[in-house]
Amino acid sequence: MKNIMCQGFKAAGVASGLKKKQKKDLGIIYSDVQANVAGVFTKNKILAAPVILDRERIKSGVCRAVIANSGNANCCTGQQGMKDAEAMTKFAASALEITEDLVLVASTGVIGQPLSVEKIEKAVPGLVESMTPEGFSDFAEAIMTTDTVPKMISMQGQLEGKTFTITGAVKGSGMIRPDMATMLCFVCSDIKADSDVLRQMLLAGVERSFNRITVDGDTSTNDMVLLMANGLSGAVAKEPSHIESFQSLLDNVLMDLAKMVVKDGEGATKFVEVAVKGAVSDQDAYRVADTVAHSNLVKTALFGEDANWGRILAAAGRANVPLEPDKVDIFFDDVLMVKDGMGCGDAAEAEATKVLKKDEFTILIDLHMGEGKTSVFTCDFSIDYVKINADYRS
Amino acid sequence: MKNIMCQGFKAAGVASGLKKKQKKDLGIIYSDVQANVAGVFTKNKILAAPVILDRERIKSGVCRAVIANSGNANCCTGQQGMKDAEAMTKFAASALEITEDLVLVASTGVIGQPLSVEKIEKAVPGLVESMTPEGFSDFAEAIMTTDTVPKMISMQGQLEGKTFTITGAVKGSGMIRPDMATMLCFVCSDIKADSDVLRQMLLAGVERSFNRITVDGDTSTNDMVLLMANGLSGAVAKEPSHIESFQSLLDNVLMDLAKMVVKDGEGATKFVEVAVKGAVSDQDAYRVADTVAHSNLVKTALFGEDANWGRILAAAGRANVPLEPDKVDIFFDDVLMVKDGMGCGDAAEAEATKVLKKDEFTILIDLHMGEGKTSVFTCDFSIDYVKINADYRS
Numbered sequence: 001m002k003n004i005m006c007q008g009f010k011a012a013g014v015a016s017g018l019k020k021k022q023k024k025d026l027g028i029i030y031s032d033v034q035a036n037v038a039g040v041f042t043k044n045k046i047l048a049a050p051v052i053l054d055r056e057r058i059k060s061g062v063c064r065a066v067i068a069n070s071g072n073a074n075c076c077t078g079q080q081g082m083k084d085a086e087a088m089t090k091f092a093a094s095a096l097e098i099t100e101d102l103v104l105v106a107s108t109g110v111i112g113q114p115l116s117v118e119k120i121e122k123a124v125p126g127l128v129e130s131m132t133p134e135g136f137s138d139f140a141e142a143i144m145t146t147d148t149v150p151k152m153i154s155m156q157g158q159l160e161g162k163t164f165t166i167t168g169a170v171k172g173s174g175m176i177r178p179d180m181a182t183m184l185c186f187v188c189s190d191i192k193a194d195s196d197v198l199r200q201m202l203l204a205g206v207e208r209s210f211n212r213i214t215v216d217g218d219t220s221t222n223d224m225v226l227l228m229a230n231g232l233s234g235a236v237a238k239e240p241s242h243i244e245s246f247q248s249l250l251d252n253v254l255m256d257l258a259k260m261v262v263k264d265g266e267g268a269t270k271f272v273e274v275a276v277k278g279a280v281s282d283q284d285a286y287r288v289a290d291t292v293a294h295s296n297l298v299k300t301a302l303f304g305e306d307a308n309w310g311r312i313l314a315a316a317g318r319a320n321v322p323l324e325p326d327k328v329d330i331f332f333d334d335v336l337m338v339k340d341g342m343g344c345g346d347a348a349e350a351e352a353t354k355v356l357k358k359d360e361f362t363i364l365i366d367l368h369m370g371e372g373k374t375s376v377f378t379c380d381f382s383i384d385y386v387k388i389n390a391d392y393r394s
Numbered sequence: 395m396k397n398i399m400c401q402g403f404k405a406a407g408v409a410s411g412l413k414k415k416q417k418k419d420l421g422i423i424y425s426d427v428q429a430n431v432a433g434v435f436t437k438n439k440i441l442a443a444p445v446i447l448d449r450e451r452i453k454s455g456v457c458r459a460v461i462a463n464s465g466n467a468n469c470c471t472g473q474q475g476m477k478d479a480e481a482m483t484k485f486a487a488s489a490l491e492i493t494e495d496l497v498l499v500a501s502t503g504v505i506g507q508p509l510s511v512e513k514i515e516k517a518v519p520g521l522v523e524s525m526t527p528e529g530f531s532d533f534a535e536a537i538m539t540t541d542t543v544p545k546m547i548s549m550q551g552q553l554e555g556k557t558f559t560i561t562g563a564v565k566g567s568g569m570i571r572p573d574m575a576t577m578l579c580f581v582c583s584d585i586k587a588d589s590d591v592l593r594q595m596l597l598a599g600v601e602r603s604f605n606r607i608t609v610d611g612d613t614s615t616n617d618m619v620l621l622m623a624n625g626l627s628g629a630v631a632k633e634p635s636h637i638e639s640f641q642s643l644l645d646n647v648l649m650d651l652a653k654m655v656v657k658d659g660e661g662a663t664k665f666v667e668v669a670v671k672g673a674v675s676d677q678d679a680y681r682v683a684d685t686v687a688h689s690n691l692v693k694t695a696l697f698g699e700d701a702n703w704g705r706i707l708a709a710a711g712r713a714n715v716p717l718e719p720d721k722v723d724i725f726f727d728d729v730l731m732v733k734d735g736m737g738c739g740d741a742a743e744a745e746a747t748k749v750l751k752k753d754e755f756t757i758l759i760d761l762h763m764g765e766g767k768t769s770v771f772t773c774d775f776s777i778d779y780v781k782i783n784a785d786y787r788s
Contacts, residue, residue, distance in 0.1 A: 046711030046719050046735075076707055078720070078736045111704025112737045221708045296690070297783055304784025310505025313470055314615045317440030325440050326472070341440075342472045343506045383780045389691055390698030390777075 004154035006165045007190040008032040008232035011135035013142030016123035018071035018109075018116060026123050027142030028092060029186055030065045030131055034102070035230035036192075037063045038199035040206050042223030048075035049085040050105040051224060057101055058226075061195030066186055066226060067092040068106040069120060070143050070171070075221045076112040084115045091121050095128040106184050108145055108171060108222050136169055143171040143184055146388055151260040157235075157249040159242050164191040164235035166249055170257040173266045185210070185225040185257060191246055192231030193238070201237075201247050202227045209254035213262045213377045214293050225254075262377045267385030270302050272378050273362040279372030284321040288365060289376040291319040299381030307352035309338050312363065322369055331364040332356065398548035400559045401584040402426040402626035405529035407536030410517035412465035412503075412510060420517050421536035422486060423580055424459045424525055428496070429624035430586075431457045432593035434600050436617035442469035443479040444499040445618060451495055452620075455589030460580055460620060461486040462500040463514060464537050464565070469615045470506040478509045485515050489522040500578050502539055502565060502616050530563055537565040537578050540782055545654040551629075551643040553636050558585040558629035560643055564651040567609065567660045579604070579619040579651060585640055586625030587632070595631075595641050596621045603648035607771045608687050609659035619648075656771045661779030664696050666772050667756040673766030678715035682759060683770040685713040693775030701746035703732050710759060717761055725758040726750065 013027040039058045041051050057063070067088050074081050085105050093100035107115070130138075140150035152169040168187040193201075206225055227250075229237075237246040263271045274293045279285035292298055295315040301308040309330050316323060330338035332355040337348050355361050407421040433452045435445050451457070461482050468475050479499050487494035501509070524532075534544035546563040562581040587595075600619055621644075623631075631640040657665045668687045673679035686692055689709040695702040703724050710717060724732035726749040731742050749755045 044708060044711040045717045046707050073704070076704055076719070076732075076735055076737065078734075111702075111708060112732075221704075221711060296779075300780050300783035303780065306784065308505075310467070310470055310615075313440050314438060314505060317438040317615060323439045325470070338470075338506075340472075342470055381780060383777050383784075385690075386694050386697065386775060386777045386780055389694035390700070 004156055004165055004167070005133045006167045006188045008230050009167070009188045009190070010131035010133055011139040012127050012131040013135065013138030013140070014123055014127045014130060016069070017119045018069055024138060024142040025069055025071045026120060026127055027068045027139035028065060028127050028131060029139060029188060029228070030096060031188070031228060031230045033230050033232065034062050034064055035228040036061055036195040036198055037104070037226060037228045038195055038202045039224055039226045040202055042221060044221050044223070046076065046221045048073050048107060048222040049077060049081035050074055050107045051222060052082065053085045053089070054104045054106070054224065057104060060101065062102065063104050063228060064098050064102040065092055065096055066104045066106060068143050068184060070108050070145050072107060072109040072113055072115050073111045073222050074107040074115045077114060080114060084117045087117045088120055091124040092128070095124050104226060106222070106224060108143060108184050111221060136167055140169040140171070143169065145171065146173040146266050147171055147264050148173070149264055151257060151264065153253055153256050155249055155253050157245055159235040159237070159245055162233055162235040164189060164233040166253045168253045168257050170261060172261040173264050184222065187225070187227045187250070187253060189227070189229045190231065190233035191229050192236040193229045193246065197237060197243060198227050198229055201243065201250055204247065205250045205254040208251055209258040212375065213258045214290070259377055262379050265379035266388045267382040268379030269382055270380040271360045272302060272380070273375050274378060275362055275364045275373070275375040276367065277364065277373035278367040278369055280322050280370040281372040282374050283372070285372040285374040286376070287321050288316050288319040288367070289374055291315050292363070292365065293376040293378035296381055299378065302356070302380035303382045305353065305356040307332060307337060307349055307356050309343060312365065313338065313341070316365055323367055324369065327368040329366040329368070333361050398550055398559055398561070399527045400561045400582045402624050403561070403582045403584070404525035404527055405533040406521050406525040407529065407532030407534070408517055408521045408524060410463070411513045412463055418532060418536040419463055419465045420514060420521055421462045421533035422459060422521050422525060423533060423582060423622070424490060425582070425622060425624045427624050427626065428456050428458055429622040430455055430589040430592055431498070431620060431622045432589055432596045433618055433620045434596055436615060438615050438617070440470065440615045442467050442501060442616040443471060443475035444468055444501045445616060446476065447479045448498045448500070448618065451498060454495065456496065457498050457622060458492050458496040459486055459490055460498045460500060462537050462578060462580070464502050464539050466501060466503040466507055466509050467505045467616050468501040468509045471508060474508060478511045481511045482514055485518040486522070489518050498620060500616070500618055502537060502578050505615060530561060534563040534565070537563065539565065540567040540660050541565055541658050542567070543658055545651060545658060547647055547650050549643055549647050551639055553629040553631070553639055556627055556629040558583060558627040558640070560647045562647045562651050564655055566655040567658050578616065581619070581621045581644070581647060583621070583623045584625065584627035585623050586630040587623045587640065591631060591637060592621050592623055595637065595644055598641065599644045599648045602645055603652040606769065607652045607656045608684070609656060609662070609773055653771055656773050659773035660782045661776040662773030663776055664774040665754045666696060666774070667769050668772060669756055669758045669767070669769045670761065671758065671767040672761040672763055674716050674764040675766040676768055677766070679766040679768040680770070681715050682710050682713040682761070683768055685709050686757070686759065687770040687772035690775055693772065696750070696774035697776045699747065699750040701726060701731060701743055701750050703737065706757065706759065707732065707735070716763055718763065721762040723760040723762070727755050
């Protein structure tokens with residue numbers, strides 16, 4: 001947090017008993033005044049109850065609070081699940097003395113088990129009482145599942161002499177292949193902006209951040225990114241140049257949060273940027289980067305610190321885009337490992353292996369076919385990923 | 395083999411020194427007379443040299459022999475790789491006293507390293523000398539990489555009183571997501587059939603078998619399936635009803651070989667049929683089955699023997715086909731675990747967990763949307779998969 005706070009927002013996180021060992025599992029974010037809000041949600045056809053409820057409520061463009069739990073995704077829970085999601089917003093609305101249609105809700109955790117709403121009901125008064133401007137870190141902790149660290153960030157910008165702040169918290173570690181939205185991510189700002197403007201900016205920002213990361217290629221049923229703006233900083237994003245300034249800072253916040261998710265990917269030991277340039281189009285570049293970033297063979301080689309460029313080339317070759325094998329170059333950071341589709345020999349491989357031993361590095365694939373380029377962020381595929389997911393429910 | 399041999403075919407496998415520890419790494423299949431031949435090859439845009447060479451030579455529709463090595467894929471090896479592939483066919487042609495254009499070639503193993511053709515040159519005379527009708531099992535051993543067992547099968551059929559035989563050998567364990575062709579697979583028959591007919595039958599058979607399996611979602615650069623038919627049984631596949639009989643037996647051979655590949659999938663401990671019915675179309679059913687069969691989260695849960703149906707439903711939900719969550723049923727073998735999109739409770743889960751403990755079982759997903767159905771065959775995703783692939787080149 002670096003002690004940078006959004007004006008007029010409070011947050012908190014407590015242990016309600018949904019998770020074992022008194023871990024924090026219930027969080028709330030609250031705005032002192034009505035905020036404009038925008039959201040993007042998972043494209044998965046299996047939708048968790050909170051996603052179904054929020055997609056309706058967010059049509060009003062306004063909200064005051066978001067209540068979120070971990071330990072249970074409230075997904076594939078039928079009509080009872082919908083009632084439980086609504087009940088969560090009622091409990092929060094009652095304690096906050098606002099109307100329930102101004103409360104959004106999010107859940108994350110195991111799919112297909114009934115939610116113990118009575119635990120949440122008991123915990124909400126204490127949760128609301130403990131809200132503070134500094135409470136975002138407790139909130140970020142309360143939405144963790146297999147995450148190993150709470151993930152949040154605050155950044156500040158200026159518009160016509162007025163300082164505004166964007167604060168975001170995110171959870172996500174597995175089931176990460178965002179598709180228009182991802183995991184749970186909550187972003188607050190004290191800027192003033194219409195909900196339509198917020199929505200456009202959020203869509204653009206998510207496209208450049210969360211839609212460019214992958215841990216395991218599975219898209220969650222509970223993905224959502226919410227952006228609330230309460231206007232209390234006095235800064236206003238309405239003129240194109242001001243919207244551009246806000247978008248720029250929002251992009252930075254979203255990209256940093258997205259990278260945090262990959263770095264905390266289940267079992268991850270490496271954070272790797274797969275950059276592609278020289279594609280016929282940006283879309284082609286994305287297809288190649290995405291295919292390489294998802295390849296289990298590439299990701300296990302990364303875990304093994306093996307500069308196995310043949311697997312990278314093989315993955316690029318099945319991305320179904322124009323590609324001439326004898327034009328492709330591959331770099332590991334600044335080490336040229338493949339030139340014109342062929343390996344550069346043992347000396348290059350020795351240098352590349354040094355890069356592979358780092359915690360963070362870039363694989364650059366240059367197709368030399370055109371001007372298209374993009375990056376996708378991924379992690380390695382480790383023994384711990386399998387352990388975490390073989391034992392998840394036990 | 396069950397001692398069923400294709401008439402007029404011989405095979406052999408020896409150790410040439412490409413692999414360590416004197417393991418068999420060089421194999422040959424030879425027909426006493428000219429055979430008609432058809433092949434399907436990888437759709438990966440990165441093509442190994444033998445694939446490039448064979449795609450040209452097979453246009454003649456005839457061949458006498460196939461030479462294959464493991465331990466090196468001869469892929470991303472440039473012009474030298476092409477020369478080396480041609481050299482392999484020259485060595486075989488010379489020892490067999492036939493012209494080299496009648497010899498096809500295949501390689502499998504690590505990508506991007508030069509092939510030691512001098513080892514192959516030295517080994518070929520002994521290889522050819524050791525050919526026998528029973529040599530297919532040595533051949534199947536010689537094409538293994540991370541495979542743990544040689545994989546082959548023979549089946550017999552009858553046409554107008556004449557018995558014909560189909561014998562196939564396959565290798566493949568990782569980099570398995572066939573796309574029109576797969577890994578290395580060699581099928582011989584003593585039936586008589588035109589190469590055009592063979593090609594149609596092979597395409598149809600591969601579509602129903604190798605294109606319905608997955609181990610890790612990576613398509614190889616060296617995939618090929620070859621079908622040779624030398625006519626020595628006297629049985630002829632020309633009339634539609636005879637072609638149908640041959641196709642039926644060929645399908646059985648290909649499907650059995652494809653299943654062997656999945657069962658021997660890298661690190662696999664389970665063989666799982668993902669069956670989908672009730673989709674709007676067969677293509678939709680395939681998309682759902684394929685998405686579930688590829689999901690790392692589903693596959694790690696299978697390894698953990700965890701009936702985590704939420705992950706199956708979540709994977710189905712991102713397959714991008716018409717699907718109504720509250721209509722979906724999921725069975726583990728005959729245990730109904732999910733009814734109308736919701737879990738059937740603890741008793742059902744206890745029964746489902748018993749199914750998960752078996753080595754082989756079926757996950758049936760019924761979408762109740764139409765008549766479309768298909769199956770995809772997959773394996774679980776184990777700690778050993780990661781170990782095998784993190785250490786592959788070391």
